[in-house]
Amino acid sequence: MWYGEFGGQFVPETLMEPLRELEKAYDRLKKDKRFLRELHWYLRTWAGRPTPLYYAERLSRKVGGAKIYLKREDLLHGGAHKTNNALGQALLAKFMGKKRLIAETGAGQHGVATAMVGALLGMKVTVYMGAEDMKRQSMNVFRMRLLGAEVIPVKQGSRTLKDAINEALRDWVASFQDSHYLIGSVVGPHPYPAMVRDFQSVIGTEVKEQIQKMEGKLPDIIVACVGGGSNAMGIFYPFIGERTKLIGVEAAGKGLKMGMHAATLNAGEKGVFHGMLSYFLQNEDGQIRETHSISAGLDYPGVGPEHAYLKSIGRAEYVAIEDSEALNAFRELSRVEGIIPALESSHALAYAMKLAAEMDRDEIIVVNLSGRGDKDLDIVGGAL
Amino acid sequence: MFPSGSIIPYITAGDPDMGSTLKFLQVIDDYAGAIELGIPFSDPMADGATIQLSHHRALKAGFKLERVFQVAREFRKDSETPLVLMSYYNPIYRFGPEKFMEKVHESGVDALLVVDLPITHAQEFLEKAREFSLKTVFLASPNTPDERLAAIDKASTGFVYLISTYGTTGARDKISSHAFDLLRRARKICRRKIAVGFGVSRREHVENLIKEGADGVVVGSALVALIENLGKSAEDALRKKMMELSVL
Numbered sequence: 257m258w259y260g261e262f263g264g265q266f267v268p269e270t271l272m273e274p275l276r277e278l279e280k281a282y283d284r285l286k287k288d289k290r291f292l293r294e295l296h297w298y299l300r301t302w303a304g305r306p307t308p309l310y311y312a313e314r315l316s317r318k319v320g321g322a323k324i325y326l327k328r329e330d331l332l333h334g335g336a337h338k339t340n341n342a343l344g345q346a347l348l349a350k351f352m353g354k355k356r357l358i359a360e361t362g363a364g365q366h367g368v369a370t371a372m373v374g375a376l377l378g379m380k381v382t383v384y385m386g387a388e389d390m391k392r393q394s395m396n397v398f399r400m401r402l403l404g405a406e407v408i409p410v411k412q413g414s415r416t417l418k419d420a421i422n423e424a425l426r427d428w429v430a431s432f433q434d435s436h437y438l439i440g441s442v443v444g445p446h447p448y449p450a451m452v453r454d455f456q457s458v459i460g461t462e463v464k465e466q467i468q469k470m471e472g473k474l475p476d477i478i479v480a481c482v483g484g485g486s487n488a489m490g491i492f493y494p495f496i497g498e499r500t501k502l503i504g505v506e507a508a509g510k511g512l513k514m515g516m517h518a519a520t521l522n523a524g525e526k527g528v529f530h531g532m533l534s535y536f537l538q539n540e541d542g543q544i545r546e547t548h549s550i551s552a553g554l555d556y557p558g559v560g561p562e563h564a565y566l567k568s569i570g571r572a573e574y575v576a577i578e579d580s581e582a583l584n585a586f587r588e589l590s591r592v593e594g595i596i597p598a599l600e601s602s603h604a605l606a607y608a609m610k611l612a613a614e615m616d617r618d619e620i621i622v623v624n625l626s627g628r629g630d631k632d633l634d635i636v637g638g639a640l
Numbered sequence: 641m642f643p644s645g646s647i648i649p650y651i652t653a654g655d656p657d658m659g660s661t662l663k664f665l666q667v668i669d670d671y672a673g674a675i676e677l678g679i680p681f682s683d684p685m686a687d688g689a690t691i692q693l694s695h696h697r698a699l700k701a702g703f704k705l706e707r708v709f710q711v712a713r714e715f716r717k718d719s720e721t722p723l724v725l726m727s728y729y730n731p732i733y734r735f736g737p738e739k740f741m742e743k744v745h746e747s748g749v750d751a752l753l754v755v756d757l758p759i760t761h762a763q764e765f766l767e768k769a770r771e772f773s774l775k776t777v778f779l780a781s782p783n784t785p786d787e788r789l790a791a792i793d794k795a796s797t798g799f800v801y802l803i804s805t806y807g808t809t810g811a812r813d814k815i816s817s818h819a820f821d822l823l824r825r826a827r828k829i830c831r832r833k834i835a836v837g838f839g840v841s842r843r844e845h846v847e848n849l850i851k852e853g854a855d856g857v858v859v860g861s862a863l864v865a866l867i868e869n870l871g872k873s874a875e876d877a878l879r880k881k882m883m884e885l886s887v888l
Contacts, residue, residue: 264761265758265760265761266729266756266757266758266761267756267758268685268686268755268756268779268781269758269778269779269780269781269784269792269803270781270782270783270803270806272758272760272781272784272788273781273783273784273785274783412692412696413682413683413696418683419683421685422683422684422685425685426685426686426688426807426808429686429806429807429808430806430807430808431806432806433806525734526733527730527733527734528729528730528733528756528757529683529730530685531756536730538730538734540734541703541704541705541731541734541735542681542705542730542731542732542733542734542735543681543682543699543731544682544683544730545682
């Protein structure tokens with residue numbers, strides 16, 4: 257439940273019992289052979305795992321330094337890493353006898369993943385999405401509805417991811433008896449941060465095997481973007497005991513000095529929100545601040561407690577990339593490698609390109625390309 | 641902490657402004673066994689639409705935490721009615737729990753209720769509250785097991801606050817059967833005073849709950865809705881609503 261001083265279960269009393277049941281079910285099923293076999297079967301046959309680890313040779317040459325590898329989660333069914341977790345939790349919910357899935361979504365990728373697994377497993381799906389995000393990710397709204405999910409616009413607060421989480425929690429307090437709240441990132445009360453990390457760890461586990469085969473050694477650096485932090489936690493976790501340097505890239509938006517950003521670990525303060533003790537962007541009165549990032553998936557004022565912990569012990573480093581730098585990386589990868597990355601992943605890529613230029617040619621850097629960028633074409637069209 | 645059969649009205653501090661909050665407190669005081677005053681939070685996730693909006697109105701009007709202490713101090717000048725401060729945990733955590741309690745104590749507040757601080761994480765909080773002679777109020781839900789209910793009772797030195805139903809705060813037509821089941825369990829298990837809240841908006845709700853053994857009944861959204869509609873001039877409407885609800 258705790259990662260150093262971070263984590264916990266700071267929730268209204270009604271949720272304590274559903275969380276206890278969830279924890280119990282997860283502790284049992286994560287060791288259950290049938291559950292694990294079923295999960296891996298779906299991951300392989302339906303979702304397309306393992307995803308490739310791709311050596312981006314042209315990009316590496318252009319940058320002129322370390323070898324840049326891309327973990328191609330953009331090729332996972334649904335177009336982002338979110339499917340790993342959605343599938344795991346939905347199967348768990350089904351084993352628990354739940355009939356309905358609730359999800360929040362920012363960029364819409366987690367909503368789409370939940371809608372997909374809901375359709376696959378015959379479960380009803382309700383997705384809460386900020387009204388602002390619905391505007392900037394309208395394609396994903398259409399996809400979710402096509403997949404049979406109900407998408408409810410959230411008009412409170414900043415109308416983005418944090419408000420969608422508030423609304424999903426309000427739904428769950430009333431509906432926990434037949435519904436599972438399928439949180440999309442390594443945030444929220446225990447057991448969510450651990451459970452989501454475990455379901456996403458398949459990314460790092462595959463990278464470890466793949467890079468050994470391709471290079472005969474582990475990477476020097478792994479870079480991943482961090483909003484709530486699920487794709488980063490998924491690729492970091494199997495490497496925590498290794499010597500590989502781990503770097504999380506947050507959204508600096510229009511610049512950290514401008515205050516228009518979502519760089520929680522770079523500019524936030526410790527706090528308690530959404531069920532966890534972690535870092536949050538907040539004012540001096542403890543009111544949660546509104547955030548800004550060009551990528552809806554990073555537009556969250558908090559961060560998973562395990563990231564807060566990895567930062568506190570110095571095991572991972574957290575940096576920030578501005579909107580404009582992410583856009584450059586977005587364009588660069590599209591033109592040089594023929595891969596359109598998600599704006600979220602473009603943050604990781606932008607920082608990796610900076611780093612690689614300073615590194616030796618025999619060094620290896622792995623970027624988690626957490627999603628594909630088709631969903632972002634409208635936004636980018638306006639910004640390029 | 642309050643006489644049996646009490647109404648415990650809830651309003652949000654700073655909605656629509658701090659001057660009005662003091663006036664409203666003084667009006668509802670005439671009919672209240674205790675008063676619950678909410679500290680507005682940007683993301684009140686346990687609250688329904690009515691109270692959410694009140695928090696947002698207060699913040700938009702420039703609410704500052706310091707002002708709650710001032711208004712409590714003013715109120716305390718001519719009332720002895722117990723004042724319970726309700727908050728989400730983050731504003732307290734950010735302010736520093738110890739500093740917060742010192743301020744709260746100085747300003748004449750009697751008890752604290754923190755919505756998202758369950759007893760399992762409240763040990764330090766309880767110790768500090770004791771140090772500053774502040775009472776504590778914890779929530780119990782229809783799905784709270786007996787053993788946990790007993791622990792909540794022990795930690796709640798003010799009173800135990802029973803949540804009447806599954807869901808957020810907000811006026812409802814009927815009191816759920818969950819409320820009465822929980823009330824019966826609580827009567828057997830708890831030694832402290834018991835209040836029931838969430839969804840209570842009518843006199844018949846109050847009467848039924850008190851008949852079934854509640855010592856107090858919390859009414860929030862029904863009052864906050866009046867403030868939403870009438871703003872600064874909600875005094876008379878608040879008095880009328882409190883008169884309607886009051887059974888003492």
